[in-house]
Amino acid sequence: DIQMTQSPSFLSASVGDRVTINCKASQNINRYLNWYQQKLGEAPKLLIYNANSLQTGIPSRFSGSGSGTDFTLTISSLQPEDVATYFCLQHNSWPRTFGGGTKLELK
């Protein structure tokens, strides 16, 4: 199975900050890496697919980059409504595997 190592596990930042979350795959997953946002008590929401494609309706402050084994989710200017847990998911191989999550809080 492909292991997805997400970092950091917890992140505290201020409104307006630039935030980066990383995901490292244990082997090459090409560009088949997706990012999700999950707010407390809600279902996950797709933010970025295929490493860098912004899902329809998602604010442009969210962006993704990377390929192969190393990927990054960036929030260019943190907003209060971005408080959530973020997960990466590799969709290259079976079984599909998620990162452990990054809990983002406001400082």
Added chain:
Amino acid sequence: EVQLVESGGGLVQPGRSMKLSCAASGFTFSNYGMAWVRQAPTKGLEWVATISYDGSSTYYRDSVKGRFTISRDNAKSTLYLQMNSLRSEDTATYYCTRERMGRYFDYWGQGVMVTVSS
């Protein structure tokens, strides 16, 4: 508007069975692969199973292989997950999700809770 509505969860004893359903609307169900993803209380997300658009191909994580069966009824726009021989470690919220181009899950239901306990 795409909608996925899960049902069928609840409390079940270890070793017993339960069947989840996911009613889909707002899109042509028979054109999309579908999947189940679960989340144990206070834990991360875990992919469970995927079924192709026509039901001809299915994929499972090892820990549920032989116990869970994913299926679909395209005439009813409904996805199912038959869960047998349930274990305490199957306790989780189960989400139904639509798969796009075989490469990402774009829409998710609100989830249904399954608790396996005596």
